[in-house]
Amino acid sequence: IILLTAAIVSILLLGLFINYITFPLRNIVEVMREIIAENDLSKRVPVMYKDEIGELGHTFNLMSSELERAYNKVKNYAYKAVVAEKDEKKIRKIFQKYVPHDAIGQFFNSPDDMLKGKSRELAILFSDIRGFTTISENMHPEMVVESLNQYFSDMVDIIVDHKGIVDKYMGDAIMSFFGAPVKHKNDSLLAVQSALEMLETLKEFNKRQAEKSRPPFRIGIGINYGPVTVGNIGSEKKMHYTVIGDMVNTASRLEGLTKVYKQPLIVSASVYERVKKDFPCLYIDNAAIKGRKQGIPIYPVQKSLSTTEKEVYQAYSEGAKLYFSFTPV
Incomplete structure (x- = not known):
């Protein structure tokens, strides 16, 4: 009987000891299953003892806490990345109306470069509507704004x-x-192509103006090419990505000369040298430019010419060169 009693007590004590060891372990397993099932790293294991098993539960909780912190950081970073991507798409969508895609890409890839002033050789285009003041005076303000x-x-x-x-x-x-901010193979050519297409598109625009019984627009375009300073210029509160320099002023003067010479498009010699193989250009004068001691050669540009027109252009251009290079004895 004593042995039987001892055996029963031993079995009971062994069961209690096994339960003492396995109960916290079962808690850990159960919490791990809940974390996996619910994707919830905030769950913790109750620490019931201050021995090695309790230390195991405490360590598990520390691990879960660090994983939760890391997960939240990743989630927050992912959220910011999504928001940033949406903002970038929104910005791209807004600016693509005014800026080429490759220039927008340059801004997002190297934003600091956009803030620095740089000396670059650019093509500068100025266009202006002829007699717009008179046009606007003879139209209702709403029509003026709509047409413009x-x-x-x-x-x-x-x-x-x-x-x-x-x-x-x-x-x-x-x-x-x-x-x-992006350099291209021939920016002068791109500027002249743009100007010629603007003049062609103006014809379609004026047809629509006529349909609305509104006056037509006439424009003049001047293009120059040369070194300028380009970068963000302004105050800390408001900056403007722009270009400054003498070449810019000359482009503006060339646009003004279109009125004098009755030509819709006039370019400088630097532009002429870069587009003369692509478009017919006529050397017509050494024009006086404000701020310049000597006149500069100017060239109207046409999209295309007939055979006869080409011959006239060539003869006139050669004659003009001889005239302006003549030195009296």
Whole structure:
């Protein structure tokens, strides 16, 4: 009987000891299953003892806590990344109306480069509506705004399609440049192609104006090529990505000369040298430019010429060169 009693007591004590060891372990297993099933790292194991088994539960809780912290950081980073991606898409969508895709990509890839002033060789394009003051005086203000916005929309689309940057609007004038922040093989050619397409598109625009019994627009375009300073210029509160320099002023003067010479598009010699193989250009004068001691050669550009027109262009151009190179004895 004593042995039987001893055996029963031993079995009971062994069961209690096994339960003492396995109960916390079962808790750990159960919590692990809940974490996996519910994807919830906030769950913790109750620490019931202060021995090695309790230390195991405590260590498990520390591990879960660190995993939860890391998971939250990753989740927060992922959220910010998604928001940033959405913001970038939104910004791209807004700016792609005014800026070429490759220029937007340059901004997001190297934003610091956009803040620095750099010396670059660019093509500068100025366009202006002839007699716009008179036009606006004879139209209802709402019609003026509507027509002007449609005109700007048509012209800006062309500039951006040719990888140009619309720098600013100055009343009814547009200033744009080609070659920054992304340099292209022939930015002068892109600028001239843009100008010629603008003149062609203006014809369609004026047809729509006529259908609405509104006056037609006539424009002049001047293009120059040369070194300028390009970068973000302004105050800390408001900056503008723009270009400055003498080449910009000359481009503006060339646009003004289109009125004098009755030509819709005039380019400088630096542009002429880069596009003369692609488009017929006529050397017509050494024009006086404000701020220059000597006149500069100017060239109207045409999209194409007939055989007869080519012969006339060639003869006139050669005659002009001889005339302006003549030195009296």
